[in-house]
Amino acid sequence: MRYKLILDVKRGDFDAAGEASRKIKDILQxxxxxxxxxxxxxxAGYEGEMNLAIHSLGGKIILEVGExxxxxxxxxxxxxIDNLDLAMTAGWSTADxxxxxxxxxxxxxxxxxxxxxxxxxxTSKIGAGTKIVMKFSLE
Amino acid sequence: MKVSDLLEKKEFKCLNPQIGVExxxxxxxxxxxxxxxxxxxxxxxxxxxxxxxxxIIAVASLLEMTCVIIPEGAEVEESALERAIIEDIPVIxxxxxxxxxxxxxxxxxx
Ligand SMILES: Nc1ncnc2c1ncn2[C@@H]1O[C@H](COP(=O)(O)OP(=O)(O)OP(=O)(O)O)[C@@H](O)[C@H]1O
Ligand SMILES: [Mg+2]
Numbered sequence: 001m002r003y004k005l006i007l008d009v010k011r012g013d014f015d016a017a018g019e020a021s022r023k024i025k026d027i028l029q030x031x032x033x034x035x036x037x038x039x040x041x042x043x044a045g046y047e048g049e050m051n052l053a054i055h056s057l058g059g060k061i062i063l064e065v066g067e068x069x070x071x072x073x074x075x076x077x078x079x080x081i082d083n084l085d086l087a088m089t090a091g092w093s094t095a096d097x098x099x100x101x102x103x104x105x106x107x108x109x110x111x112x113x114x115x116x117x118x119x120x121x122x123t124s125k126i127g128a129g130t131k132i133v134m135k136f137s138l139e
Numbered sequence: 140m141k142v143s144d145l146l147e148k149k150e151f152k153c154l155n156p157q158i159g160v161e162x163x164x165x166x167x168x169x170x171x172x173x174x175x176x177x178x179x180x181x182x183x184x185x186x187x188x189x190x191x192x193x194x195i196i197a198v199a200s201l202l203e204m205t206c207v208i209i210p211e212g213a214e215v216e217e218s219a220l221e222r223a224i225i226e227d228i229p230v231i232x233x234x235x236x237x238x239x240x241x242x243x244x245x246x247x248x249x
Contacts, residue, residue: 015218018197022226025201042201043177050173050194103190108174115178 003031003065009052014102017053020061021045024072031065037136040116041072044134047109048074054099056130069118072134080126088114088122140164140247142206142229145185148243151208154215154230155223162205162229167244169237173198180204185244187237193218200226210237 005027007020024045028038045061052059052074059076081087088110095105114120117134124130142160145151153160165183170176171190180186182203188195191213199207206229209215215230223230233240 015193017194018201021201022197039182039202046177046197046201047174102192102194103171103173103176103188106172106174108172108178112174112178 001064001066003027003063005063007061007063009049009059009061011053011056011058013053017050018046020049024061024063027063028065028070033065033070034139037070037138041070041136044113044116044136045072045074047112048072048132048134050104051109052076054095054104059129067138069135069137072117072136073131074134075131076129078127078129080128081124081130082126084122084124087124140244140249142185142231144247145206145231145243150235150243151231151233154220154232156229158224158227158229160206160229164205164244164249167241167249168204169241177202185249187240189213189237191215191219193222195219196222196226196228196230199223199228204228206231208233208240210235210240 009020025042056076057078062073064071086092090111091107093105093107099105118137119135121133142162146153164185166181168180168184169187171188180202184204185206185208186204187208196219208231212234
């Protein structure tokens with residue numbers, strides 16, 4: 001392991017939003033990761049971060065950088081997702097009017113994460129929480 | 140086209156010119172749904188959006204956009220401007236609508 005970082009994301013914290021993704025981007029730049037990979041990680045990380053702020057009760061983003069790949073783990077303490085197939089469907093969203101007015105709630109976040117990560121795994125349990133593990137090859 | 144070239148037109152005003160406006164606009168993107176923008180906007184673009192909160196700066200910075208253009212006289216939130224100064228993203232306002240902004244960018248060869 002070359003680098004590990006754990007960042008907290010609070011529920012409803014829109015004004016801080018993007019700060020975890022920003023930190024991750026800065027670190028990957030310092031580590032000399034290619035801009036192509038940084039772009040993918042930034043997109044997936046931001047979507048994950050915003051989902052924590054909007055839909056979860058709070059959670060963590062864990063960045064682990066190895067020699068050949070890096071992983072981004074996004075996990076929260078609830079409420080969990082009832083139907084993962086539905087949640088992964090582009091365009092499906094439970095976002096309320098307030099966040100929709102801010103431009104969230106297109107139902108594209110999980111879809112984007114899946115698309116940009118080289119490997120994407122999501123598990124969720126109602127009452128327990130959601131965990132997403134994304135892997136990105138460093139090429 | 141540089142941001143400074145766009146600002147020479149009287150219709151456009153930069154709210155945070157102190158950060159420097161020499162960035163090059165390589166392309167344009169229009170959109171208000173952040174996940175669509177996140178997935179599809181290119182780096183180096185001018186992003187036209189009516190969203191005015193701090194998250195637009197997060198998106199613009201993560202995607203390494205050149206500037207954000209807010210059309211139709213919408214008022215930009217103070218927290219967004221503060222963040223834009225930190226993140227080095229010029230925020231430009233105009234009374235034109237998004238289509239008219241794009242027309243100007245297009246005519247300039249973008
Ligand atoms: N961490 C989470 N905890 C609970 N529910 C979640 C979580 N992440 C996503 N969801 C559920 O899955 C749905 C789809 O998520 P997705 O990120 O794809 O879209 P969105 O957040 O609604 O909109 P967008 O990401 O386009 O702004 C959400 O509307 C929400 O119901
Ligand atoms: Mg989302």
